[in-house]
Amino acid sequence: MITEYFILSGILFTIGVLGVLVRKNLIVILMSLEIMMASSHLALVAAGNLAQNLSGQIFALFSIAVAAAEVAIGLALVVIIYKKKQTTNVDRFNILQG
Amino acid sequence: MSQILFYVVALLSLGCALSVILQRNPVYSALSLVGFLFLQAVYFVILRAYFLAVVQVLIYAGAIMVLFVYVVMVMNLSSDDLPRLHFKPVSIFLGGLFASILFYLFQSDKPITRIQALVVENNITEIAKLLFSEYVLAFEYISFLLVVAMVGVVVLNQRTQS
């Protein structure tokens, strides 16, 4: 039963990776990052259940806090970039290419 | 019972996750993500991590995703200005590589034992005890990180206004 959880979290993580690779909208890319984060929480909790202690849940708890901070900063950056460029298409953000 | 529930929820959440990356309109993507994160809480309930399930709903679905939906709606991105997908060979190659690595890892492991209930039913006190004894340093780091993130966001958005 636990094996299914790991497989599921692997599949979800792959979907997240695909989302980052395939989409061009910066916000959707951030969302794909969230999918990856969430799938890793699932694996952590499942592993904690397997080991019969609460460490997995506590790691997931910390990870959720990190995700919250990440989203706050990420969205602030997206909003700033959108104000400057009027788009969220990642292909337009080539300011470093000179 | 919980096994059937797991498979139903697994199908639903796979659908939600695919819908996040395949929808043209970012608003629909964000809503699918809300559904996905809510279903994640259902997994936590099946795994008897009740506190985590509630925290998941409170923080992810209640706060983080509201931010997402808010930003997407305020920007009012029309769905047409962005191409739906762009399959470059390199992205397909990387995705396939990643999937095959995961597949290999799962293949090489032995099947793992069945799910068992954690003995502690009221696990919020246990989590609190661990959090303030064994993991207290990590806890402090996390609170520091959150403060830094908060200050960072405020500073970032102030600079653009002036």
Add this chain to the structure above:
Amino acid sequence: MNTTIMTWVERRGSAFIQGRIGPNRVGPLGLFQPIADVIKFIMKEDTYYPHVNKWLFILAPALSLIPAVLALAAIPFGPVIQIFGYQTPLQIADLHIGLIYILAVSSLGIYGILLGGWASNNKYSFLGSLRSCAQMVSYEIALGLSIVGVIMVYGSTSLSEIVIRQGGSFLGFIPKWGIVTQPLAFILFWIAAFAETNRLPFDLPEGETELVAGYHTEYSGMKFALFFMSEYIAMFTMSCLLATLFLGGWQFPPGIHELIYGLGLSTNILGVLHFLSFFIKVCFFLWCYVWVRWTFPRFRYDQMMKLGWKVMVPIALVNIIMTGFGLRFFL
């Protein structure tokens, strides 16, 4: 049920405060007016406009009602009673994380409002929903932080557990209720509860003078009724929470407690009396909602945000620290 009675109370109450008569035609004292309202809501045509986003337009009212109803499940209405020999608590689900559960579920109510405003594709609706979203997220923080003090004092996140620990008294006549042990948290929670339910003086999302009717401008018929019901159910939940956390839930006040327990009644009759005690407290808070609505003017938006972030959150944090010191040195 509670919605129908509350609409009657609200209309009669507002009339009472403003020196009018209010709806009094349908039934005795106009008590059947809500039923007439419901019939009207059902019979009315459900209007659609070509510019609305149809799926989300239908989904939004349901999304705002479901969390409101879900949150009610964890409220303890009374102590354990016996029905046909079974021990049954007067509570739908006795969760050991009931308090956080209610916070989590009620935070989901934002989506209904946000989607309703966005799907209507109308600038007034959208502005209203954005305001409501920002307001609810900000005041949720004050709400959560004010609860922390209560959790610290009573040492539990289970609502039934908190109520049981509020029994007894100091010096024989001061009840061990949350309002005595956590007066600051009580005031903060009360203010934040008004903001969470989008009621006056925090009803900026639907300020009639600025935004027509806010996020439900485009709604009519049964879909509007769903929004309406979810607002009243949220009010009821918040009143229940206030009574549970700060007024001892179904506990009697100290003097009456000894009196009633001296009568030697059976468990079930005691249960009913306890339920009545809870119900009276809830009714008091519900009446306060109506009372405040017709007494205070609306805040300006920046004033409201300032109150939430610069006044309530710091006070809530100070309250937590003071509670910590109090528990350390006085108990």
